[in-house]
Amino acid sequence: MTVATGLAVATEGLTKRFRSGQLAVDGIDLRVPHGAVYGFLGPNGSGKTTTIRMLLGLLRPTAGTASLLGQPMPQGAALALPRVGALVEGPAFHPYLSGWHNLMRLDAADRTARASAAEDRVRGALDRVGLAAAAGKRYRHYSLGMRQRLGIAAALLRPRELLVLDEPTNGLDPQGTREVRGLLVELAGAGTTVVLSSHLLSEVEQVCTHVGVMHRGRLVAQDTLAGLHARGASRAVVGTPRPAVAAAVLDRLGLADVVVHPPGATAELGDHAPQDVVAALVHADVPVTEFRVSGAGLEDLFVSLTGEGFDVNG
Template sequence: MERARPAGAAGSAGAVGSVEHVIETHALTKRYGKHLAVDRLDLTIPVGSVFGFLGPNGSGKTTTIRMLMGLIEPTSGRAQVLGRPMPRSTRSVLPHVGALIEGPALYGFLSGRDNLLRYDSADPTADPRTRRARAEAALDRVGLTAAAGKKAKAYSLGMKQRLGLAAALLQPRRLLVLDEPTNGLDPQGMREIRTLVRELAAEGTTVFLSSHLLDEIEQVCTHAAVMTRGRLITQGPVAELAAGARGRLVVTTPDAGDAARVLKEHGVTDLVVSDDRVTGEPPAQDGSGQEMELAELNAALVGAGVRVRGFGLERASLEDAFVALTGEGFDVAG
């Protein structure tokens, strides 16, 4: 397995001009023998966004990132990062990019602090006069100051993730690429990483965040793309993606059983009854093919003697959007 080196660790920085999109791909494809890992991907990531790259494990996310970062060659198609073609322009692009891909590659016999110093010394664009101060600032930012002197081999998975993120933050970056950054973190650690991502975006860094956790993407990202089985399903602002899916109908009533029966008779599907709460997928049309008003469902419940205490639609989530787009659940694909 290839491991990501700290971005900018090879080559000299060239001029990378102002661009509208930090990443653009056209028909980007990667094939391993008969296996099509990424299939004709057209991706557009706007400057200043927190972009969520969303899909089950095995959907092609990491393969895409490795092509974007110049770690592997595409089979066909093209990609641009910061307006420059990749992988041909790695020497000029990578000094402007921080990356954490497939987990950090660490020197286990070195402390967390010394790992960062080693990474930074391998970067020809890094100023050695500020090296130690920048390493300390990066450690502090990811909450590793207290463990900075401990050997990396003694770090937990979550601590290693934090250290890899610190390596990506040793210098200011125009683009930060994070592949499953909360892997191995406890809930508090996940919240801290989400807060850090928001802070970096507020400071002007575009963040490209790959994850299979829908809730993570929905909480922190402004834009997102959905991948499944190597293909791009959709992309755009997160609010628009979620708005494209219908929310679930929610009825609160002490007559939950009767409510479920009436709703089923009127075309509501995927019914779930839990105590005094009934949820389901509302029908798009009534029996005559006309668009159904939710008020009609409410009236049907009341007419059947159901005591309705609450009635409405829950806002659709990214998970709802994914199911609507793909017709399948968001399970790990391997």
Template sequence: MIQGQELAISTSSLTKQFGSQKAVSGISLSVPRGSVFGFLGPNGSGKTTTIRMLLGLADASEGEIELLGHPIPKQLEQALPKIGALVEGPAFYPYMSGRNNLIRIDSADRFSEAKTRKQRVDAALERVGLSNASKKKVHAYSLGMKQRLGLANALLKPREILILDEPTNGLDPQGTREVRNLIRSLAAEGITIFVSSHLLSEIEQLCSHLAVMTAGKIVAQGNIQELRNESQTRLVLKSDRIDELVDVLKGQGLSKISLKSDHVVVPVPTEFDVATLNQLLVKKKFMISEIRLEQPSLEEYFVNLTGEGFEVVR
């Protein structure tokens, strides 16, 4: 296992077996401190099961976990106070105000200090932008507000890691934006955020790092920018006289040219000099209506990797 203080979460060969099915199969996660780490995978790929093991809510069948250097479940009690989690929608009483719900939950926590309770509850409500709505009954909250209340609950104490299982699931676009913005501002404070989602677009917008799960296994992991750079750059060219254009490109040493109805796409080195090619084509009197470099989307990259798609909402 990768040891050390630079990792907020690490697992090695983590496995969860349900009967004969391996819901999680030998995964090794390395979540750097301070990262916003996306845990991406289609429904049923093992995200929630993994998160439940991280939090000591389920036993691992095999493998090891460390949270902030604490082996889990052995040192769960030392680790948990530093970790806020939003796994299942927490049970709020609908006819109690948001504020009173948090006070009730905090009172039930034997590790919580009663003296600072009200102050901590108000600070958490402030942080998620619910101060003005804190006296409203929860049944009058929008879904986005309920989810933010869930996050406030996770933030009742100072946290080093937040573990969020599909925090925008079921939210409307407005609620989704609210929760995303909140995650961004928490990340800006330096809290490590581990967030699962089945939506690539969500992870791309929020995260610095990710791991991609398919059928209980990690198929890609790392810094998103670095993963993006691993995919091949291509040149897109729209012009008249496409057939002649292809000959010119071949003359420039380019190959694997794919011909579309009114444009061509061709893989090129990352540092490809578009301006010089453009100059050459203009000299040869081509009517160029479009010339640009394109990086394949992460989605294409992962589809190539896993042979399946992700639900994408843009």
């Protein structure tokens, strides 16, 4: 394959069809720049985890190609994966070992790591995710949130050029979620590229620079976060004591999706200049107490792209 320059993750026509006939991923072209925090969004079952498993060489694609850090996958896995930290479909550890000993076993399996510094690496990783006090506790006694933290710690045992995290805040309480978000911002600030699979809009809006939206196996949108915001249809928001009359004026002007909701009315602005809309309202003797242009929120845009709702909580 021809590896795209300037990209930490790139795919061309990446496709996965299972033996059952299910088309889980349908010809997607991912573009993740170096240094980006890429929010990989979509409802459950949209193909996000299958895509991540192909990127990491855990599944072979039916068609198409993928590269990580300039290395074709899975052929270049030996060169790429030591530079990648990953958490996919929840962590899996030995239940009767402590968090500390689980990480020590993982660290020992890394042939590129200096053995004499293993304890320092494990101690540092546990501290970064807030598990230092629970290091000696058996994994089987960890809560779901603690297990998720340990999985993130495993991905951070070594400095990584790329982190691929599948629903990293799953099971965390609000404080834990905020801590993970802060950690991702810190890592990105230090130059680590992050691919963050999530269905939480609040998570994406607070930490991501780029976004890809999956729906039924297809990549239906991909842009910077600002660019995706700009795709939302602008709405004219009119404040007036005569909302029904204002709505009638907006309708006559040809604005779409006119809605009356006292104390005002809204409509899609489309190609209409805001000053022309205000002039028409005043000409029709509609007292205008407020007029502003509001872009559609990410939730509205995602629903329009996928036809499905997203969890906006975090």
